[in-house]
Amino acid sequence: MAITAALVKELREKSGAGMMDAKKALTENDGDMEAAQDWLRTKGLAKAEKKSGRTAAEGLVGVSASGGTAVAVEINSETDFVAKNAEFQAMVASIATVAGTVDDVEALKAAEINGKPVADVVTDAVAKIGENMGVRRMAKISGDNVATYVHNAAADGMGKIGVLVAYSGDDADFARGVGMHIAAINPAALSEADLDASAIEKEKAIQMDIARESGKPEAVIEKMIGGRMQKWLSEVTLLNQPYVKSEDGKTTVGKAAEAAGVTITGFVRLEVGEGIEKKEEDFAAEVAKAAQG
Numbered sequence: 001m002a003i004t005a006a007l008v009k010e011l012r013e014k015s016g017a018g019m020m021d022a023k024k025a026l027t028e029n030d031g032d033m034e035a036a037q038d039w040l041r042t043k044g045l046a047k048a049e050k051k052s053g054r055t056a057a058e059g060l061v062g063v064s065a066s067g068g069t070a071v072a073v074e075i076n077s078e079t080d081f082v083a084k085n086a087e088f089q090a091m092v093a094s095i096a097t098v099a100g101t102v103d104d105v106e107a108l109k110a111a112e113i114n115g116k117p118v119a120d121v122v123t124d125a126v127a128k129i130g131e132n133m134g135v136r137r138m139a140k141i142s143g144d145n146v147a148t149y150v151h152n153a154a155a156d157g158m159g160k161i162g163v164l165v166a167y168s169g170d171d172a173d174f175a176r177g178v179g180m181h182i183a184a185i186n187p188a189a190l191s192e193a194d195l196d197a198s199a200i201e202k203e204k205a206i207q208m209d210i211a212r213e214s215g216k217p218e219a220v221i222e223k224m225i226g227g228r229m230q231k232w233l234s235e236v237t238l239l240n241q242p243y244v245k246s247e248d249g250k251t252t253v254g255k256a257a258e259a260a261g262v263t264i265t266g267f268v269r270l271e272v273g274e275g276i277e278k279k280e281e282d283f284a285a286e287v288a289k290a291a292q293g
Contacts, residue, residue, distance in 0.1 A: 017040050061162030063096060070141050073092070147178070148176075150163070163183050165182070191237050
C-alpha cells in the first residue's frame with residue numbers, strides 16, 4: 001500500500017509522533033493505521049493518547065431521568081453559536097425528555113413532540129435557525145437509582161458531556177460526584193470484568209513488546225508485565241481509579257463507594273463530537289479565494 005502524505009499527517013495527529021517515525025510505522029504495517037499506532041506505542045514513539053479523544057463537532061448532550069431510568073442524547077450543530085441558542089436548547093430539552101420513552105435513535109426520530117415526529121422538529125429547526133443539525137445517538141441506563149451529571153452546562157440538563165450513573169444505595173450526592181469523576185477521567189469500563197477480553201489481550205501484547213525491547217530475561221519481563229497491566233487496569237476501569245473527590249487523592253472510586261454505602265452498577269458517558277472528524281478550514285486560503293472573486 002502506498003504511504004501517502006495524508007496518511008502520515010493523520011498518524012502524526014493521532015499519535016504525536018515525528019514525521020519520519022510516523023512514515024516508518026505505516027511502512028512497517030502496510031498502511032494499517034491502528035497497527036501503526038500500536039507499533040509506535042511499542043517503540044515508545046507515541047505521545048500518550050495525544051489528540052485521539054479530541055472532539056470535533058458542536059452541539060449539546062441532553063440528559064433526563066425518571067424513576068430508575070436515565071437517558072442521554074447527543075444533538076449536533078455546525079457551530080457553538082447555535083449550541084448557545086435558546087431555541088436549540090429548548091429543542092434539546094424536549095428531545096431528551098421524549099428519549100426516555102424509546103430505546104434507540106431511529107425510534108427517537110419517529111417519536112412525537114406535540115404531535116410532530118422528532119425528525120420533523122429537527123428539520124424545522126434547521127430551516128428556522130439556518131444551520132445543519134441532527135440527532136446523532138442516545139444511550140439509556142437503568143438501576144435501583146440513577147444520577148445524571150453534565151459538564152460545561154449550557155442550560156439545565158445539557159452540556160458538552162453528559163453522564164448517567166446507575167447505582168444502589170441512598171447517597172445521591174455521592175453518585176453525582178461519581179458522574180463528575182466519569183466526565184473528567186473518562187473510564188473505559190466499570191471494572192476489569194466489563195472490559196472486552198480482546199482489549200486486555202491487545203494491551204498485554206503491547207506491554208510485552210515494550211518490555212522485550214529492554215532486553216531483560218523472560219522471568220523479569222513476566223513480573224514487569226504483571227505490574228504494568230495492573231497499572232493499566234487501574235487507569236481504565238472506574239472502580240479502580242483514584243476518586244477525583246477523595247481527600248487523600250488515593251482512595252479508589254470502589255472504596256469510596258463502599259464507604260458511602262453505594263454500589264455503582266453501570267454508567268454511560270457521551271461527549272459532543274466524539275469520533276467525528278471536523279474539516280480543518282484554511283482561513284488564509286479562504287480569504288485569498290474570496291479576493292479572487
